[in-house]
Amino acid sequence: MPLDESTRFVMRMFSKHYREAPLHMPDRFSKREFGFMFFDRQGMVRHVGFPQRAQLKNYLVEQVPAHVYYSCAYYEKPDAQTMAEKSWQGADLIFDLDADHVEGAQDLPYAKMLVRVKEEVIRLIDEFLLGDLGFDQDDLRIVFSGGRGYHVHISDPKVLKLSSHERREIVDYITGTDLDIDWVFPSTTFEIGRFKDRVDADRKRAMPLASEGGWRARMRKGIDSLLEELERLTNTEATMRLAEMFKDSKREIGKKTIEGLYKDLFGGRKGRRGVDRMRDENTFEVFSEKRHADAFMDLVDMRVRVKMKGETDEPVTSDIKRLIRLPSSLHGKTGFEVVPLDRDRLDEFDPFRDAVPETLGDEAVEIVLENPVQLDLRDERFDLGPGKAEVPTFAAVHLICRKQARIGP
Amino acid sequence: MTLDQLMSSVAYERARYQGRERVMEMLVDGSIDDHPMTTKVDATIELLSYPIARMIVSAVADPGFVRRYAIAEAKKANERLRNEDIPFVMKVAGELGLDVSPEDGGFSIDFADFLRFSAKMRSKSWKLVNQKIQKGRVQLTKYRLTRIIESVLTEKFSSELPLEVNEAILGKFAREIEEIKAVLEVRRKEQRTEGMGRVSIVRFPPCMKKLLEMIRAGENVPHSGRFALVAFLHTLGMDSEEILETFSTAPDFDERKSRYQVEHISGEISGTEYTPPECSTMKSYGICFDPDDLCQRIKHPLSYYRFKRRAFRSRK
Numbered sequence: 001m002p003l004d005e006s007t008r009f010v011m012r013m014f015s016k017h018y019r020e021a022p023l024h025m026p027d028r029f030s031k032r033e034f035g036f037m038f039f040d041r042q043g044m045v046r047h048v049g050f051p052q053r054a055q056l057k058n059y060l061v062e063q064v065p066a067h068v069y070y071s072c073a074y075y076e077k078p079d080a081q082t083m084a085e086k087s088w089q090g091a092d093l094i095f096d097l098d099a100d101h102v103e104g105a106q107d108l109p110y111a112k113m114l115v116r117v118k119e120e121v122i123r124l125i126d127e128f129l130l131g132d133l134g135f136d137q138d139d140l141r142i143v144f145s146g147g148r149g150y151h152v153h154i155s156d157p158k159v160l161k162l163s164s165h166e167r168r169e170i171v172d173y174i175t176g177t178d179l180d181i182d183w184v185f186p187s188t189t190f191e192i193g194r195f196k197d198r199v200d201a202d203r204k205r206a207m208p209l210a211s212e213g214g215w216r217a218r219m220r221k222g223i224d225s226l227l228e229e230l231e232r233l234t235n236t237e238a239t240m241r242l243a244e245m246f247k248d249s250k251r252e253i254g255k256k257t258i259e260g261l262y263k264d265l266f267g268g269r270k271g272r273r274g275v276d277r278m279r280d281e282n283t284f285e286v287f288s289e290k291r292h293a294d295a296f297m298d299l300v301d302m303r304v305r306v307k308m309k310g311e312t313d314e315p316v317t318s319d320i321k322r323l324i325r326l327p328s329s330l331h332g333k334t335g336f337e338v339v340p341l342d343r344d345r346l347d348e349f350d351p352f353r354d355a356v357p358e359t360l361g362d363e364a365v366e367i368v369l370e371n372p373v374q375l376d377l378r379d380e381r382f383d384l385g386p387g388k389a390e391v392p393t394f395a396a397v398h399l400i401c402r403k404q405a406r407i408g409p
Numbered sequence: 410m411t412l413d414q415l416m417s418s419v420a421y422e423r424a425r426y427q428g429r430e431r432v433m434e435m436l437v438d439g440s441i442d443d444h445p446m447t448t449k450v451d452a453t454i455e456l457l458s459y460p461i462a463r464m465i466v467s468a469v470a471d472p473g474f475v476r477r478y479a480i481a482e483a484k485k486a487n488e489r490l491r492n493e494d495i496p497f498v499m500k501v502a503g504e505l506g507l508d509v510s511p512e513d514g515g516f517s518i519d520f521a522d523f524l525r526f527s528a529k530m531r532s533k534s535w536k537l538v539n540q541k542i543q544k545g546r547v548q549l550t551k552y553r554l555t556r557i558i559e560s561v562l563t564e565k566f567s568s569e570l571p572l573e574v575n576e577a578i579l580g581k582f583a584r585e586i587e588e589i590k591a592v593l594e595v596r597r598k599e600q601r602t603e604g605m606g607r608v609s610i611v612r613f614p615p616c617m618k619k620l621l622e623m624i625r626a627g628e629n630v631p632h633s634g635r636f637a638l639v640a641f642l643h644t645l646g647m648d649s650e651e652i653l654e655t656f657s658t659a660p661d662f663d664e665r666k667s668r669y670q671v672e673h674i675s676g677e678i679s680g681t682e683y684t685p686p687e688c689s690t691m692k693s694y695g696i697c698f699d700p701d702d703l704c705q706r707i708k709h710p711l712s713y714y715r716f717k718r719r720a721f722r723s724r725k
Contacts, residue, residue, distance in 0.1 A: 084681050133520060134545025158521040166524040168689055173537045180539045213543035314693040 005408035006400050007039050009365075011064045013397050014330055017337075017359040018060035024328035024340055025053055027155060031074035031089065035323045036065035039332065046323065049079035066332025069323035072153070083321065090160035093167060094324055095129075096316035097121050098149025111376070113148065114351055121150040124310045125343060128174050129154070132214060137343055144355055146331025146338040151324060168318040176215060176309040181301055184208050184219050185284055205284035222304035227275055231266065238262055245303055246295070253295050261292040330357060335394075335401035352376050362392035367405040375399070415457065416581055424454045428461025429585055435462075435478055436589055441485045464578050467571035468586050471593055479566035487559035491552065498555060505561045509554065510546070516554045517546035526560035531708055608645045612717035614710045616691055617641050619698040627660035633686075633694040636674060641685040641710055643675040685710055 003011075026032055034056070035046035046069075050056040060068065071078065072094045076087035097120055099105040105116045125142065129135050129152065139156040162170075172178055187203040194200070207223070208216035230238045239258050246253040264287045265274040274286035287293040316322055325331070327340040336355040356378050368388055375382045377395050384391070391399070399405035415421050427444070434442050446452045459482075466478045490498060495511070502509040502516075509516050520542060527535045541548040549557065579586070610618065620638040623630045630638075642652045649671045656667055676682035687709045691697040697704075707713050 082681070132542055132545075134543075158519065162521065162524060163528065164690075165687070166528055168693075169524055169537045172689075176538060178533060178536055178538055180533050180536075183534065183539045213541050213548070215538055216541065318690070318693070 003040055004406075006406040009407050010332075010335070010397055010400055011039055013335075013360055013393065014066075014332075015061050015064045017330055017357050018057065018064070020359045021328060021337075021357065023053065023057055023060075024326070026070055026326070028074040029053065031076075031078055033071040033073070033075060033078040033086070033323070034326075035069040035071075036063065037067040037332070039064070039066045047079055047081050049077070060329070065329075068326040068329035070326045072322045072324055073320055088320070091320045091322075093154040093156075093159040093162065093170070094316055094322060095124060095152040095154075096145075096149065096313040096324070097124060097151075097311055098145065098147065098313065100148070101311050101313050111352060117149045118346070118349070120311050121152070122346060124174065124312060125152060125346075127218075128310045130343075132173070133170070140343065141327070142341040142343065142346055143325070143327050144336070144339040144341060144349065144351055145325055146329075146334055146336040146355065153324075162320075164318045164320050167320070168314065171312060171314045171317050173215075174310040174312055175314075176305050179215055179305060181297065184216055184300075207278055207282040207284055209282060218308045219300065219304060222308040223300060224279070226299065226304055227265070227278070230262075231275065235262065235266075238266070242299075245299060248302060249295075249298050251298075253298070257291050257295050260289060261287070261295050264288050264292050265296075331401075333401055335360075335397040353378055356394050356398070360394040360397055362394060364390045365393050365396040365407070366390050367396050367399060367407055368409070369399070369405045371404070373399065373404050413577075415460070416577060421457065424457035425461055425581075427454050427458035428465065429582070431458050431462040432465045432478070432585070432589070435481045436474075436592060439477065439481065441481050443488075463570060463572060464574060465582050465585055465589075468574045468579055468582055469589050469593075470571045471590070474589070474593060475570045476567055479563050479570065482566050483559045483562035486562050487555050490555045490558060495551065498551060498558075502554065502558055505558065505565070507558070507561060512546075512548050515548055515550045517543075517548045518554070518557065520545050520547050523547040523549075523557070526557045526564075529560065530556075608642070608647055608651075609718075612714050614704065614713035615699040615701055616697050617710055620696065621655070624656055625658050631694070631696065634696045635670065636683070637685050637691060637694075637696060637710075639671050639674045640683045643671075643682070644684055644711060645714065649675050649677060 030049065030051050032049070033046065034048045034050060035044055036048070037044050048059075050059070071091075073091035074089050076089060077085060080086045097117060099108075099113045099117055102117050102120050105113050108116060121142070125140065129140060130137065135154060135156060139154055141153040141155070143151040143153065145151055185205040185208060187205045189201050189203050192200045192202050208220045210217045210220045210224075212220075230241065233241060239255075239262055242258045242262065243253075243255070246258065265278075267273060270276070277283055277286050284293070287296065316324075325338045327338050329338050330336070331338060335357070336351055337357045339349070339351075339355050341349055352375075366388060367390075369384055369386050372386055373382070373384045375384070375395070375398075377398060380392075380395075382391060382395055389405075396405065396407075400407065415424070431441055434440070444451070444455055446455055462478075462482075466475055469475075490501060493501075499509055499511070499516070507518060507522055509518055520537065520540075523540070524537060533539060537547075610621070613621070617638055620630060620634045624635070624638065639652060642655065647655075649668070652671050652675070653664070653667055656662060656671075657664070674683045686694075688697060688704070688707065691710065703713055703716060707716065
């Protein structure tokens, strides 16, 4: 296949990057499997192992892959062709979050999409990984994927041997999947009356406590903020807001129920209202009718649980043999560097400034654009019309990789 | 006391008897009974019956039997441990390598240990999402902690057995060993003829029915779907030829390619026999179709099939 001018240019630049940039080495380097995809051939080359760093570097400089992956697993023989011969020894725990898994992110323009995804990554890390699961910052490696999201690698020894099933439990934890609402609101049974030898009993549900940890604490926080939101509104505003929230409810929630529910929570003298008892006495039993209580429970399940859950791509985490992008390699569809980060750097990280490879330089290159493009790259604004344009190399590589520009006629 | 004495001295005849009993009870009931230990002698005999039982199980050297024995011993240990006081339970947990801390009203363990030793517990209440968890520590009641310890013990016993046994042991328990082997053989035969029987599509879970329909209709089925279906059919006992025949009605049937895939999954090429993914994996790959009421109660497509088969039999 004869290569076009654009591809040859990008490959030359990628090769330069691999020659000049320091290469990030995963731990247990020689036990990892590597995989590559190329600009100039179809398919994926995998089952490759590199005993030493220099060999990988040579490979990258000479073969110039478009995408570089390594296995989250480490093996006795990483270059064996079958999994049985490879002999699995353990695997980092990986979380992958990209635009496809963040609600509303897919439809945003690329730069905004990455901002939105970063917010979710920060929540995943702070709330779940460092928070609930108690991982140490030092065991966490955060990586900008070079494409549409971020990865988190965890190499704490205690997770390396976890099975796929056990890893899926962690995903279910983060996404609140199979959360048992009856467990969240612990109930006690009490007697309401006796007739001859029959005892009538009912259950009293309590509110989960913020001090209990895990999803009980998380749900309590979510409920508290929902109540605060409603409390700030006037009666009419609040019932309208509630009606809106109930729109996706599985059952029909009528106007009367909504008004009843609102009155149960916010009616009466301040300090004695249902919402006050919920907060102060930690009881769920503040509703005058069962259908009000059921409707509130619907809100808890639909709104609160969904709002409090974290996001991550399940198949990636539960796959104990996954290939994942190598930090400090380049992403063939953006020309961005796959940047290793730590938690402190993540807040300020902007891919359009910080993932543009240093190695590419700013020598002027002539490119041709089909459509107008506006782009901020390395703190420089590019406002390019259709037709010919002269841009620095780093911008040319990005635009060509994203198929927004080409070199030559 | 030496091994020789334990094996042959008249003084330990009761211990040997009790050891045999321990194994036989397990073989018949699947559990080890409680023996009253009113005196010190009773207790010593009970204690000594344990290594005897392990020797017999080791001599039988049947992996399934070893596993069942390990489960029974661990369960027995749990029943006893449950009645012990907190410091004792903590000590046992510590000796087994579990990092347990006292927590008000209970205990806490690291979530990774929790995951590892609760993996077999499939009830919703054991899911990580339904645990009180803070800074990586899962809080447990004493009841739950001893259940976790039971899992640790099951793994430990399974990994220790079978022990190496010498001629003297084989000779001494020859009769028991033969008897157990005979019982296991009979059971195995029963199971085999019971098997999965002729594969019946009527009992397939909705996901597998749908995948089969799609493949037969020549629709585009993702790799994960093909894999799940082939592994499912293979586990039900169909051989590669039968599986290929099932697919052959597809308009785009490519025998050479299909044969490679089927033989790969059934272990004829790769040496790894794959089993179909569990329901949660099917869901995450988007190949769980039209789940019905029975699906709510199972975690694995194979359980669906087994369940239907049993339901079908009991109706006969």
